[in-house]
Amino acid sequence: MELLPIAIPMFLSSMFDMLMMLIDRLFLSHVGIVHQAAAMGGGMTSWMCVTLFVGVVGYASALVAQYYGAGQRQNCVSVVWQALRLSAISYPIVLLAGFLVIRYAKVFDAHSTLERTLETRYFWYMAFGSIISLSRFALGSFFSGIGRTRIILIANSIALFVNVIANWLLIFGHCGFPRMELDGAAIGTLLSGSATVLVLATAFFLMTRLPEYRGHKLRAFNKDHLWKLIRYGVPQGTENLLAMIAFVVMIANFHRYGDDMAAATTIAFNWDGLSFHPLIGIQVAVTTLVGQAMGKEKPELAVRVSYSGFKVAIVYAACMVVTYMSIPHLLVGFFTPESSGLDYTQVRTYAIPMLRLVGFYLITDAVQMISSAVLRGAGDTFWSMVITFCRDWGMATIILVCVHQLDFGPLQTWTALVVMAVLFSAPMFIRYKIGHWKKLRIIKK
DSSP states (O other): OOHHHHHHHHHHHHHHHHHHHHHHHHHHHTTOHHHHHHHHHHHHHHHHHHHHHHHHHHTHHHHHHHHHHTTOHHHHHHHHHHHHHHHHHHHHHHHHHHHHIIIIIOTTTTSOHHHHHHHHHHHHHHHHTHHHHHHHHHHHHHHHHHTOHHHHHHHHHHHHHHHHHHHHHHHHTOTTOOOOTHHHHHHHHHHHHHHHHHHHHHHHHHHTTSGGGOOTTTTSOOHHHHHHHHHHHHHHHHHHHHHHHHHHHHHHHHHTTOHHHHHHHHHHHHHHHHHHHHHHHHHHHHHHHHHHHHHTTOHHHHHHHHHHHHHHHHHHHHHHHHHHHHOHHHHHHTTSOSTTSOOOHHHHHHHHHHHHHHTTTHHHHHHHHHHHHHHHHHTOHHHHHHHHHHHHHHHHHHHHHHHHTSOOOHHHHHHHHHHHHHHTTHHHHHHHHHOGGGGOOOSOO
Protein backbone atom coordinates (compact mmCIF):
# COMPACT_ATOMS: atom_id res chain seq x y z
CA MET A 1 0.00 0.00 0.00
CA GLU A 2 1.51 3.33 -1.08
CA LEU A 3 -0.02 5.13 1.89
CA LEU A 4 1.72 3.18 4.66
CA PRO A 5 5.39 4.14 4.00
CA ILE A 6 4.38 7.79 4.38
CA ALA A 7 1.64 7.32 6.99
CA ILE A 8 3.51 5.14 9.49
CA PRO A 9 6.35 7.64 10.20
CA MET A 10 3.81 10.50 10.40
CA PHE A 11 1.58 8.36 12.62
CA LEU A 12 4.48 7.73 15.01
CA SER A 13 5.67 11.35 14.80
CA SER A 14 2.23 12.62 15.77
CA MET A 15 2.04 10.07 18.56
CA PHE A 16 5.39 11.31 19.87
CA ASP A 17 3.99 14.86 19.83
CA MET A 18 1.10 13.72 21.97
CA LEU A 19 3.37 11.70 24.24
CA MET A 20 5.33 14.86 24.98
CA MET A 21 2.14 16.57 26.14
CA LEU A 22 1.09 13.51 28.12
CA ILE A 23 4.47 13.40 29.87
CA ASP A 24 4.14 17.08 30.77
CA ARG A 25 0.69 16.45 32.29
CA LEU A 26 1.84 13.23 33.98
CA PHE A 27 4.78 14.94 35.69
CA LEU A 28 2.61 17.93 36.63
CA SER A 29 0.00 15.62 38.17
CA HIS A 30 2.61 14.96 40.89
CA VAL A 31 2.88 18.71 41.48
CA GLY A 32 -0.79 19.68 41.83
CA ILE A 33 -4.31 19.22 40.47
CA VAL A 34 -4.43 22.80 39.22
CA HIS A 35 -1.03 22.64 37.51
CA GLN A 36 -1.96 20.11 34.85
CA ALA A 37 -5.22 21.95 34.11
CA ALA A 38 -3.31 25.24 33.86
CA ALA A 39 -0.83 23.74 31.39
CA MET A 40 -3.70 22.71 29.15
CA GLY A 41 -5.58 26.01 29.45
CA GLY A 42 -2.49 28.17 28.89
CA GLY A 43 -1.16 25.95 26.14
CA MET A 44 -4.41 25.85 24.21
CA THR A 45 -4.89 29.61 24.47
CA SER A 46 -1.38 30.29 23.17
CA TRP A 47 -1.96 27.83 20.34
CA MET A 48 -5.14 29.73 19.51
CA CYS A 49 -2.99 32.82 18.84
CA VAL A 50 -0.60 31.03 16.47
CA THR A 51 -2.85 28.48 14.79
CA LEU A 52 -4.03 30.79 11.99
CA PHE A 53 -0.45 31.34 10.85
CA VAL A 54 0.50 27.70 11.37
CA GLY A 55 -2.36 26.78 9.03
CA VAL A 56 -1.14 29.16 6.33
CA VAL A 57 2.50 28.10 6.69
CA GLY A 58 1.56 24.44 6.96
CA TYR A 59 -0.31 24.49 3.65
CA ALA A 60 3.13 24.50 2.07
CA SER A 61 2.98 20.72 2.53
CA ALA A 62 0.09 20.36 0.07
CA LEU A 63 1.75 22.74 -2.41
CA VAL A 64 5.06 20.89 -2.18
CA ALA A 65 3.18 17.63 -2.77
CA GLN A 66 1.51 18.99 -5.89
CA TYR A 67 4.76 20.35 -7.33
CA TYR A 68 6.49 17.09 -6.47
CA GLY A 69 3.77 15.13 -8.25
CA ALA A 70 4.17 17.41 -11.27
CA GLY A 71 7.93 16.77 -11.31
CA GLN A 72 8.81 20.39 -10.42
CA ARG A 73 11.36 19.73 -7.69
CA GLN A 74 12.84 23.23 -7.55
CA ASN A 75 9.42 24.75 -6.91
CA CYS A 76 9.18 22.52 -3.83
CA VAL A 77 12.20 24.32 -2.36
CA SER A 78 10.91 27.76 -3.30
CA VAL A 79 7.57 27.12 -1.58
CA VAL A 80 9.32 26.24 1.68
CA TRP A 81 11.37 29.43 1.59
CA GLN A 82 8.18 31.46 1.18
CA ALA A 83 6.72 29.57 4.14
CA LEU A 84 9.77 30.50 6.22
CA ARG A 85 9.30 34.14 5.24
CA LEU A 86 5.69 33.98 6.34
CA SER A 87 6.81 32.46 9.65
CA ALA A 88 9.13 35.39 10.35
CA ILE A 89 6.45 37.93 9.38
CA SER A 90 3.82 36.17 11.50
CA TYR A 91 5.81 36.01 14.73
CA PRO A 92 5.37 39.63 15.91
CA ILE A 93 1.69 39.44 14.96
CA VAL A 94 1.34 36.34 17.16
CA LEU A 95 2.89 38.20 20.10
CA LEU A 96 0.55 41.14 19.56
CA ALA A 97 -2.43 38.79 19.37
CA GLY A 98 -1.27 37.14 22.60
CA PHE A 99 -1.11 40.50 24.38
CA LEU A 100 -4.62 41.41 23.20
CA VAL A 101 -6.06 38.05 24.21
CA ILE A 102 -4.62 38.19 27.72
CA ARG A 103 -5.32 41.91 28.15
CA TYR A 104 -8.86 42.13 26.81
CA ALA A 105 -10.40 38.70 26.19
CA LYS A 106 -9.94 37.62 29.83
CA VAL A 107 -10.20 33.97 28.83
CA PHE A 108 -9.11 32.77 32.28
CA ASP A 109 -11.41 34.94 34.39
CA ALA A 110 -13.79 32.11 35.30
CA HIS A 111 -10.92 30.06 36.76
CA SER A 112 -9.54 30.09 40.29
CA THR A 113 -6.91 32.68 41.17
CA LEU A 114 -4.10 30.11 41.30
CA GLU A 115 -5.12 28.46 38.02
CA ARG A 116 -5.41 31.84 36.30
CA THR A 117 -1.92 32.87 37.45
CA LEU A 118 -0.35 29.60 36.28
CA GLU A 119 -2.24 29.62 32.97
CA THR A 120 -1.07 33.14 32.15
CA ARG A 121 2.54 32.29 32.91
CA TYR A 122 2.47 29.12 30.80
CA PHE A 123 0.71 31.04 28.02
CA TRP A 124 3.56 33.54 27.69
CA TYR A 125 6.21 30.84 27.56
CA MET A 126 4.39 29.23 24.65
CA ALA A 127 3.61 32.54 22.94
CA PHE A 128 7.25 33.68 22.90
CA GLY A 129 8.24 30.23 21.67
CA SER A 130 5.72 30.29 18.82
CA ILE A 131 8.45 31.02 16.26
CA ILE A 132 9.64 27.47 16.95
CA SER A 133 6.26 26.03 15.94
CA LEU A 134 6.05 28.23 12.85
CA SER A 135 9.53 27.25 11.68
CA ARG A 136 8.87 23.60 12.42
CA PHE A 137 5.76 23.51 10.24
CA ALA A 138 7.48 25.40 7.42
CA LEU A 139 10.46 23.03 7.34
CA GLY A 140 8.39 19.91 7.99
CA SER A 141 6.15 20.73 5.03
CA PHE A 142 9.02 19.99 2.67
CA PHE A 143 9.56 16.45 3.92
CA SER A 144 5.87 15.60 4.28
CA GLY A 145 5.18 17.02 0.82
CA ILE A 146 7.83 14.90 -0.91
CA GLY A 147 6.95 11.85 1.17
CA ARG A 148 10.24 11.67 3.14
CA THR A 149 8.42 11.43 6.46
CA ARG A 150 11.10 9.32 8.16
CA ILE A 151 13.11 12.51 8.63
CA ILE A 152 10.19 14.02 10.55
CA LEU A 153 10.03 10.86 12.66
CA ILE A 154 13.75 11.12 13.50
CA ALA A 155 13.31 14.78 14.47
CA ASN A 156 10.34 14.01 16.72
CA SER A 157 12.11 11.03 18.29
CA ILE A 158 14.99 13.29 19.33
CA ALA A 159 12.50 15.90 20.56
CA LEU A 160 10.71 13.31 22.71
CA PHE A 161 14.01 12.32 24.33
CA VAL A 162 14.88 15.97 25.02
CA ASN A 163 11.40 16.60 26.41
CA VAL A 164 11.48 13.71 28.88
CA ILE A 165 14.93 14.56 30.21
CA ALA A 166 14.32 18.32 30.39
CA ASN A 167 10.96 17.91 32.13
CA TRP A 168 12.33 15.44 34.67
CA LEU A 169 15.20 17.77 35.50
CA LEU A 170 13.32 21.07 35.52
CA ILE A 171 9.87 20.21 36.87
CA PHE A 172 11.17 18.31 39.91
CA GLY A 173 14.61 19.90 40.27
CA HIS A 174 16.75 16.79 39.91
CA CYS A 175 20.56 16.70 39.47
CA GLY A 176 21.10 20.13 40.97
CA PHE A 177 18.60 21.98 38.75
CA PRO A 178 16.09 24.29 40.48
CA ARG A 179 12.57 22.90 41.02
CA MET A 180 10.57 24.92 38.47
CA GLU A 181 7.30 22.94 38.32
CA LEU A 182 5.04 24.52 35.62
CA ASP A 183 7.84 26.76 34.35
CA GLY A 184 10.03 23.68 33.93
CA ALA A 185 7.34 21.97 31.85
CA ALA A 186 7.13 25.01 29.57
CA ILE A 187 10.90 25.28 29.14
CA GLY A 188 11.16 21.55 28.45
CA THR A 189 8.51 21.86 25.73
CA LEU A 190 10.38 24.74 24.08
CA LEU A 191 13.69 22.87 24.22
CA SER A 192 12.16 19.82 22.54
CA GLY A 193 10.62 21.99 19.82
CA SER A 194 13.98 23.64 19.21
CA ALA A 195 15.57 20.21 18.80
CA THR A 196 12.97 19.36 16.14
CA VAL A 197 13.66 22.56 14.21
CA LEU A 198 17.42 21.98 14.35
CA VAL A 199 17.13 18.48 12.90
CA LEU A 200 14.68 19.54 10.17
CA ALA A 201 16.76 22.60 9.22
CA THR A 202 19.90 20.47 8.91
CA ALA A 203 18.12 17.86 6.81
CA PHE A 204 16.54 20.56 4.60
CA PHE A 205 19.94 22.15 3.97
CA LEU A 206 21.45 18.79 3.00
CA MET A 207 18.50 17.80 0.77
CA THR A 208 18.54 21.08 -1.10
CA ARG A 209 22.18 20.49 -2.03
CA LEU A 210 21.06 17.63 -4.28
CA PRO A 211 21.04 18.50 -8.01
CA GLU A 212 17.27 18.06 -8.52
CA TYR A 213 16.51 20.57 -5.74
CA ARG A 214 19.11 23.16 -6.66
CA GLY A 215 18.54 26.22 -8.78
CA HIS A 216 19.07 29.96 -9.07
CA LYS A 217 17.20 32.29 -6.72
CA LEU A 218 15.17 29.54 -5.01
CA ARG A 219 15.57 31.43 -1.74
CA ALA A 220 14.38 34.69 -3.31
CA PHE A 221 10.92 36.15 -2.92
CA ASN A 222 8.44 34.38 -5.22
CA LYS A 223 5.15 36.21 -5.62
CA ASP A 224 3.32 33.29 -7.22
CA HIS A 225 4.24 30.78 -4.53
CA LEU A 226 3.57 33.22 -1.72
CA TRP A 227 0.16 34.04 -3.19
CA LYS A 228 -0.75 30.36 -3.45
CA LEU A 229 0.22 29.86 0.19
CA ILE A 230 -1.99 32.75 1.23
CA ARG A 231 -4.89 31.94 -1.09
CA TYR A 232 -5.20 28.29 -0.11
CA GLY A 233 -3.57 28.47 3.31
CA VAL A 234 -5.68 31.27 4.81
CA PRO A 235 -8.90 29.18 4.71
CA GLN A 236 -7.01 26.31 6.35
CA GLY A 237 -5.52 28.64 8.97
CA THR A 238 -8.89 30.30 9.58
CA GLU A 239 -10.41 26.84 10.00
CA ASN A 240 -7.75 26.03 12.61
CA LEU A 241 -8.26 29.34 14.40
CA LEU A 242 -12.05 29.13 14.59
CA ALA A 243 -11.83 25.51 15.72
CA MET A 244 -9.32 26.41 18.44
CA ILE A 245 -11.40 29.35 19.69
CA ALA A 246 -14.41 27.05 19.91
CA PHE A 247 -12.32 24.47 21.75
CA VAL A 248 -11.05 27.09 24.24
CA VAL A 249 -14.65 28.21 24.81
CA MET A 250 -15.69 24.62 25.52
CA ILE A 251 -12.73 24.02 27.86
CA ALA A 252 -13.39 27.28 29.72
CA ASN A 253 -17.00 26.32 30.34
CA PHE A 254 -16.09 22.88 31.66
CA HIS A 255 -13.66 24.63 34.03
CA ARG A 256 -16.64 26.51 35.46
CA TYR A 257 -17.61 23.30 37.21
CA GLY A 258 -14.54 23.63 39.47
CA ASP A 259 -10.95 22.46 39.73
CA ASP A 260 -11.85 18.77 39.90
CA MET A 261 -13.82 18.93 36.67
CA ALA A 262 -11.06 21.04 35.09
CA ALA A 263 -8.54 18.30 35.92
CA ALA A 264 -10.93 15.57 34.69
CA THR A 265 -11.46 17.43 31.43
CA THR A 266 -7.70 17.72 31.00
CA ILE A 267 -7.29 13.98 31.55
CA ALA A 268 -10.08 13.10 29.11
CA PHE A 269 -8.64 15.37 26.43
CA ASN A 270 -5.14 14.07 27.10
CA TRP A 271 -6.25 10.57 26.11
CA ASP A 272 -8.49 11.91 23.35
CA GLY A 273 -5.38 13.62 22.00
CA LEU A 274 -3.52 10.31 22.01
CA SER A 275 -6.06 9.01 19.51
CA PHE A 276 -6.40 12.32 17.65
CA HIS A 277 -2.73 13.14 17.02
CA PRO A 278 -1.82 9.86 15.28
CA LEU A 279 -4.86 10.43 13.07
CA ILE A 280 -3.27 13.75 12.13
CA GLY A 281 -0.27 11.76 10.94
CA ILE A 282 -2.50 9.63 8.72
CA GLN A 283 -4.27 12.80 7.60
CA VAL A 284 -0.97 14.41 6.55
CA ALA A 285 -0.02 11.29 4.58
CA VAL A 286 -3.37 11.32 2.76
CA THR A 287 -3.01 15.04 2.01
CA THR A 288 0.47 14.41 0.62
CA LEU A 289 -0.54 11.56 -1.68
CA VAL A 290 -3.71 13.31 -2.83
CA GLY A 291 -1.65 16.43 -3.56
CA GLN A 292 0.89 14.40 -5.53
CA ALA A 293 -1.90 12.66 -7.47
CA MET A 294 -3.57 15.97 -8.30
CA GLY A 295 -0.19 17.39 -9.37
CA LYS A 296 0.01 14.47 -11.82
CA GLU A 297 -3.61 15.26 -12.86
CA LYS A 298 -4.76 11.80 -11.79
CA PRO A 299 -7.82 12.30 -9.54
CA GLU A 300 -8.65 8.60 -9.82
CA LEU A 301 -5.37 7.88 -7.99
CA ALA A 302 -6.39 10.38 -5.31
CA VAL A 303 -9.66 8.48 -4.84
CA ARG A 304 -7.77 5.22 -4.27
CA VAL A 305 -5.54 6.97 -1.74
CA SER A 306 -8.60 8.24 0.11
CA TYR A 307 -10.09 4.76 0.36
CA SER A 308 -6.83 3.48 1.84
CA GLY A 309 -6.82 6.39 4.27
CA PHE A 310 -10.35 5.62 5.45
CA LYS A 311 -9.45 1.97 6.06
CA VAL A 312 -6.29 2.71 8.05
CA ALA A 313 -7.90 5.49 10.10
CA ILE A 314 -11.02 3.48 10.95
CA VAL A 315 -9.03 0.42 12.03
CA TYR A 316 -6.85 2.57 14.29
CA ALA A 317 -9.85 4.42 15.74
CA ALA A 318 -11.63 1.12 16.43
CA CYS A 319 -8.61 -0.10 18.41
CA MET A 320 -8.68 3.07 20.50
CA VAL A 321 -12.42 2.66 21.11
CA VAL A 322 -11.83 -0.82 22.55
CA THR A 323 -9.01 0.54 24.73
CA TYR A 324 -11.00 3.46 26.15
CA MET A 325 -14.07 1.35 26.78
CA SER A 326 -12.26 -1.54 28.47
CA ILE A 327 -9.58 0.01 30.71
CA PRO A 328 -10.59 3.62 31.55
CA HIS A 329 -9.73 3.12 35.25
CA LEU A 330 -6.15 2.27 34.36
CA LEU A 331 -5.77 5.15 31.91
CA VAL A 332 -7.22 7.72 34.29
CA GLY A 333 -5.03 6.34 37.07
CA PHE A 334 -1.88 7.51 35.29
CA PHE A 335 -2.92 11.13 35.93
CA THR A 336 -4.44 10.67 39.39
CA PRO A 337 -1.58 9.31 41.53
CA GLU A 338 -2.44 8.26 45.06
CA SER A 339 1.12 8.59 46.32
CA SER A 340 1.52 12.33 45.79
CA GLY A 341 -0.57 13.33 48.82
CA LEU A 342 -3.26 14.88 46.60
CA ASP A 343 -6.93 13.87 46.66
CA TYR A 344 -7.99 12.82 43.15
CA THR A 345 -11.14 10.92 44.21
CA GLN A 346 -13.64 13.34 42.65
CA VAL A 347 -11.45 13.79 39.57
CA ARG A 348 -11.58 10.05 38.92
CA THR A 349 -15.35 10.05 39.43
CA TYR A 350 -15.68 12.49 36.53
CA ALA A 351 -12.82 11.34 34.29
CA ILE A 352 -13.62 7.61 34.00
CA PRO A 353 -17.12 7.96 32.46
CA MET A 354 -15.88 10.89 30.35
CA LEU A 355 -13.16 8.73 28.83
CA ARG A 356 -15.65 5.95 28.07
CA LEU A 357 -17.86 8.45 26.26
CA VAL A 358 -14.90 9.62 24.14
CA GLY A 359 -14.98 6.22 22.44
CA PHE A 360 -18.35 6.96 20.87
CA TYR A 361 -17.06 9.62 18.47
CA LEU A 362 -13.59 8.34 17.56
CA ILE A 363 -14.61 6.46 14.39
CA THR A 364 -16.78 9.27 13.01
CA ASP A 365 -13.98 11.71 13.83
CA ALA A 366 -11.55 9.54 11.84
CA VAL A 367 -13.86 9.60 8.81
CA GLN A 368 -14.21 13.37 9.09
CA MET A 369 -10.44 13.89 9.28
CA ILE A 370 -9.63 11.78 6.22
CA SER A 371 -12.38 13.55 4.24
CA SER A 372 -10.83 16.86 5.24
CA ALA A 373 -7.36 15.61 4.24
CA VAL A 374 -8.56 14.83 0.72
CA LEU A 375 -10.20 18.25 0.33
CA ARG A 376 -7.06 20.04 1.55
CA GLY A 377 -4.75 18.05 -0.67
CA ALA A 378 -6.83 18.95 -3.71
CA GLY A 379 -7.17 22.63 -2.75
CA ASP A 380 -10.81 22.64 -1.59
CA THR A 381 -9.86 24.51 1.59
CA PHE A 382 -12.71 27.06 1.62
CA TRP A 383 -15.52 24.55 2.07
CA SER A 384 -13.44 22.56 4.52
CA MET A 385 -13.21 25.77 6.56
CA VAL A 386 -16.97 26.43 6.37
CA ILE A 387 -17.89 22.90 7.40
CA THR A 388 -15.39 22.85 10.28
CA PHE A 389 -16.64 26.24 11.51
CA CYS A 390 -20.25 25.04 11.58
CA ARG A 391 -19.28 21.82 13.36
CA ASP A 392 -17.06 23.32 16.05
CA TRP A 393 -19.19 26.34 16.82
CA GLY A 394 -22.30 24.18 16.78
CA MET A 395 -20.72 22.09 19.54
CA ALA A 396 -19.53 25.19 21.42
CA THR A 397 -23.04 26.64 21.30
CA ILE A 398 -24.50 23.42 22.68
CA ILE A 399 -22.02 23.53 25.58
CA LEU A 400 -22.88 27.16 26.34
CA VAL A 401 -26.59 26.33 26.37
CA CYS A 402 -26.06 23.28 28.58
CA VAL A 403 -23.96 25.18 31.13
CA HIS A 404 -25.72 28.57 31.22
CA GLN A 405 -29.32 27.89 30.22
CA LEU A 406 -30.16 24.29 31.06
CA ASP A 407 -27.99 24.03 34.19
CA PHE A 408 -26.78 20.57 33.19
CA GLY A 409 -24.32 18.75 35.40
CA PRO A 410 -20.77 18.20 34.13
CA LEU A 411 -21.34 14.64 32.88
CA GLN A 412 -24.61 15.60 31.18
CA THR A 413 -22.81 18.41 29.36
CA TRP A 414 -19.99 16.07 28.34
CA THR A 415 -22.56 13.60 26.96
CA ALA A 416 -24.14 16.38 24.90
CA LEU A 417 -20.70 17.25 23.51
CA VAL A 418 -20.09 13.63 22.45
CA VAL A 419 -23.50 13.34 20.74
CA MET A 420 -22.91 16.56 18.78
CA ALA A 421 -19.40 15.46 17.79
CA VAL A 422 -20.87 12.32 16.20
CA LEU A 423 -23.65 14.16 14.37
CA PHE A 424 -21.47 17.00 13.07
CA SER A 425 -18.93 14.66 11.49
CA ALA A 426 -21.21 13.87 8.55
CA PRO A 427 -21.03 17.12 6.47
CA MET A 428 -17.28 16.80 5.70
CA PHE A 429 -17.76 13.27 4.38
CA ILE A 430 -20.71 14.45 2.27
CA ARG A 431 -18.55 17.20 0.73
CA TYR A 432 -15.91 14.58 -0.08
CA LYS A 433 -18.49 12.30 -1.71
CA ILE A 434 -19.89 15.12 -3.88
CA GLY A 435 -16.49 15.10 -5.60
CA HIS A 436 -16.06 18.73 -6.63
CA TRP A 437 -12.46 18.50 -5.40
CA LYS A 438 -11.59 16.15 -8.28
CA LYS A 439 -11.90 19.02 -10.77
CA LEU A 440 -9.61 21.48 -8.97
CA ARG A 441 -6.17 22.43 -10.37
CA ILE A 442 -4.00 24.80 -8.30
CA ILE A 443 -0.66 24.56 -10.15
CA LYS A 444 0.32 24.73 -13.81
CA LYS A 445 2.40 22.00 -15.38
